[in-house]
Amino acid sequence: MDTLTRAPRSPDLPTVCRSCEARHGGVCSALTAAQLMELSKHSSRRTIYAGNEFIGQGESVSSYSNILKGVVKLSKVMADGRQQIVGLQFAPDFMGRPFFEQSRMAAEAATDTEICVFPRRAIERLMAETPELEHLLHSQALEELEDARDWMLTLGRKTAQEKVASFLSLIASHGDPEAGDRSVFELPLSRADIADFLGLTIETVSRQMTKLRKEGIIQIENNRHVTVPDLARLAAAAGND
Amino acid sequence: MDTLTRAPRSPDLPTVCRSCEARHGGVCSALTAAQLMELSKHSSRRTIYAGNEFIGQGESVSSYSNILKGVVKLSKVMADGRQQIVGLQFAPDFMGRPFFEQSRMAAEAATDTEICVFPRRAIERLMAETPELEHLLHSQALEELEDARDWMLTLGRKTAQEKVASFLSLIASHGDPEAGDRSVFELPLSRADIADFLGLTIETVSRQMTKLRKEGIIQIENNRHVTVPDLARLAAAAGND
DNA sequence: CGGGTCGTTGATACGGATCAAGGCGAGTGG
């Protein structure tokens, strides 16, 4: 296959990267074609099926990855088993904590997920020679920090109903950017996961979903399929100004 | 005053920086003497007394700052007034969110605080030309992210007693690094602030403090002065493995 | 058909919120 005729503006783009959407929004957008070529030699794709943990809490991490598809949950567990999901990662987020040898949380595929895995050292080398890359990761880290702090407000100060509505808003905001007021999506998380994300129990999540449904703020089919006829009403139920 | 004779190893170090402890642990440690000199021309020191807000939520931010002394609380407020403290910053932390025009939270001095203020553009210029600086800030952002996520576990899954013990552990960990098992400190926050940090009410915080005192895990004098005879016991009460 | 997982719904318990009163130290004015 002749790469020259297929990708005139980036003649040396690696084959594996050519069809990758993550290249535009993700880490790879900061790299030159030559760097991508080099990186792709050391990277590999992996599929992780829903429910599989691929980084354990306290495990040492020797690789970073880019999410190509799917949703990953990051969680922390206490010694007695209490669990809190501390973040969700969507495509094309970058995962892995530069500078931390050990992961202080677990990463598990919430839905079937595809990732592109890079060895730790390759990324670190690239980061040293490409300030744009570090800038991009820095910027992403700050956004995650903002998200985490918003969620702290949710966890610390909102009622169960507001929490559930906040969660639904969050998921809706990752659907297609503009469908207007309306939003339709599949929940990437089970009730148990939602409970762990919101600091609630399964039963309370279930009850609040039912309540939102009865109030006409959402419609539910098959447990996972949700329709939000009016995002503003949902946001109001979530306590967002 | 002759700077050459006073600071032989950094002959051009600005006078204002020479006595600053933040220079070692904070942002400034990534800068050369020449850069410090340049930056110091645009920077100024400020003292903020306890209880004063110096960045409002939703305000636009035109400066960054380094905390030289004191404790700053970062908080988010809902439209109806419910409040959550989402982070505490201690010297020599750097404050201000690169890349965000608007602050999405308020910053208020919890204790009397001294800061060194830099104009936004000066920092951004330095960051562009000094990868080490961006690296340092990136690294600090990741640590804050870890802290925020640890706190999410506290907010979402811990009991009131564990929350209060977690808070005391956090404060103790910012005392002098090794006093062994023991720790003695002044609380930088009022009961109301502690409540806002833990997602509790004042009354519950007070009751749990009393309980920890009756269990011998802490001693309290004058409401603010706390002695922890055995940090391991406190950590156990905080639910930390 | 039986067994398993996941979600819903109901009854009850309990932890923390809310409402209310009072203590204590600091500042203020008589």
Added chain:
DNA sequence: CCACTCGCCTTGATCCGTATCAACGACCCG
């Protein structure tokens, strides 16, 4: 110097939201 007030904290009584315990329905798969 004392009486008064004010902010901050503690303590008690009661209420309410969410957890817990329990039963059951829907769906899937063997």
